[in-house]
Amino acid sequence: MSLMTRALISVSDKTGVVAFAQGLIQAGIEIVSTGGTKKILDEAAIPTLSIDQVTGFPEMMDGRVKTLHPKIHGGLLGRRDLSSHQAAMKEHDIQAIDYICVNLYPFKETISKVEVTEEEAIENIDIGGPSMLRSAAKNFTAVTVVVDPSDYALVLAEIENEQQTTLATRKRLAAKVFRHTAAYDAVIAEYLTDLVAEVEPEKLTLTYDLKQTLRYGENSHQRASFYQSAVPTPYSIASAHQLHGKELSYNNIKDADAALRIVREYTEPTVVALKHMNPCGIGSGSTISEAYQFAYEADPVSIFGGVLVANRAIDLTTAQEMHKLFLEIIIAPSFEKAAFELLAKKKNVRLLTLAFSDEHQQTPEVVSVLGGLLVQEQDIIAELPSEWQVVTKRQPSEKELEALAFAWKAVKHVKSNAIVIANEKQTLGIGAGQMNRVGSVKIALEQAKDQMDGAVLASDAYFPMNDSVEYAAQHGIKAIIQPGGSIRDQESIDMADKYGVAMVFTKVRHFRH
Known part of the structure; x- marks a missing residue:
């Protein structure tokens, strides 16, 4: 018989649980189980004790209270190397629980359903499961805690070969448990934070699931991994x-x-x-x-x-x-x-x-910096051309307005200082990432020089000087769209008027660093 004599199994994900329980029984380990898990094990003719047989206390409140009991947590937390703990366990008839196999109510899956109700979401917040997992993981020197069905085979193999799991395995599984419960709580925290429309919480709890281990990062000497949001974003490369x-x-x-x-x-x-x-x-x-x-x-x-x-x-x-x-x-x-x-x-x-959508999901953008994170809303502000302002003497033609709208959508996604030359159907020249704006104008116009018929120019931010407007006008641009907002706007407007260029102010900047 194994040195470890009792296991508790209570799982929402039943994958592989029957075979795992059979392996424990073959090793001479007694099994305690609950609810739906016990029913499945009973149907498989695997002998189990019910929770209330151990605690002497009935399940109640629709299952909300069943494992929150000293005979469960004492059996998990009691240190085997302290005589005082052992004496307390003996005095109160608490038997050690040396294995625990638990996974949690499907909160993430529940809130991912269409039109899930708040009540349904709250009822799928697991309390007893995380409590047992944390108790067992804290006492990893003695207790083997399994939260992932993919670890069943390893645990059974070690029991068969060594009569118990190794300390290294127990420690590794304990770390996995705390990652698991932290991620579980993070999803709940995010759901409730969104529910109360908290826009700047004092703690930011983010959790992601490993999707892919990458061959390398930006360069071959850099390690990298790809993680997906715990609640997947439908329109994303991760999906x-x-x-x-x-x-x-x-x-x-x-x-x-x-x-x-x-x-x-x-x-x-x-x-x-x-x-x-x-x-x-x-x-x-x-x-x-x-x-x-x-x-x-x-x-x-x-x-x-x-x-x-x-x-x-x-x-x-x-x-x-x-x-x-x-x-x-x-x-x-x-x-x-x-x-x-x-x-x-x-x-x-x-x-x-990927299923395409023109709906803009307002999930925050998160960027890492040394020692912290920057968090901001996505740049998905709704803009209406009817609210744009023509600030020059010359009005843009209908075709130019179409081209300006096309270019304005494009320029917001170019690294600043960003300039886009376009017509109503395609980009013609793109200037990106220059340290001065006129440099980006020159690059974009050089690329577009043989395709200037009907070409317009979009700038992601205002012109700090009128040199960009003059250079663009001298090279065939007849209409410009930009946010405006510089203290020297009038100089750019005057330059546009000098060359007969139409200029539109959107009053919205689209700088992308």
Whole structure:
């Protein structure tokens, strides 16, 4: 018989629990169980004691009170190496519980359901389960605590080989328990915080689940992992389904995330081509094939080796054009069968599907800095062109207004100082990440120089001087959109009037650091 003589099993996830219990019984370990778990073990003809047989106290309050009892927690917490603990256990007829197998009420799954009620969510907050897990994990020198069905086989193997688990295993399982209960409480804390609309809680509790161990980070010498929100965000790279190709890399994931943020700005068929966190081409058309052609023509050099995201299914015509290039990733709502078969001929291209949505979920953005986190709302403010202000003598034409709206959606996703040259269907030139704004203007115009018919310019933030306006006007720009707000706005307006350029103020800045 094992040196450890009693186990308590109470699980919501019944995966593998019958086989685990059978293994414990074969090792001569007595099992205590509760509720639905006991019923399943009884049906499998596995002998068990009920909780009330141990505590001498009935379950009550719809199961809210059943394991919160000294004969349970004393059996878990009592130190085997202290005579005073052993004497107390003997005096009060408390038998040691040396194994505990518990997983918790499905709170995360409950709140993920459509139209879940507050009452239903609250009833799925587990109290007894975390209490038992924490008690057992604290006493890991003597107690084996199992919260994950994937650990059943290891525990049974050690019992078979060593007559009990090793201290190293018990310690590792205890650490896993505290991660598990901390994550469980974090999800509850987030739910209740949202419920009371607390926008700046004094404690920020975040929890994520490991989705993928990455080959490396930004560079080959850096270790990296990919974690998904505990309650998954439907429209996200973490929720995309990979159909083909190599595993996503650290840089792939960041680029794909950036591209997904951009494409949701557009409701018409649109393709975004992205490299190194900045779009190199955005195209919209009447079909996804036309949209891809516009995105490709926007920058046929930079698109090579890039990430493509489309907000419509990829058909064979579009796939035939994409197949001509080396591309890292293609994400779309779906791929027609023939399109997928063609693109999948390249073994390394990652093909992913994701249900697209133009709804903007207001989940906070979290960025790490040394020693802390920065948290902010996403830049998803609703903007209405009807509220924009034309500040120049010349009014933009209807076609220019369409182009300005297209460019304004794009520029908010370019690293500042950001300049986008575009027409109403595609980006033509993009200037990003320069230390001065006129530098970005020059880069964007240089890229767009052969495609200036109907071109307009968007700036993510105001012009601190009028040099950018003058340079743009001298190179063919006839309409500009920018937030305004500089103490020198009038100088930029005067410069625009000098060259007959229409200028629109949005009064909203879209700086992206």
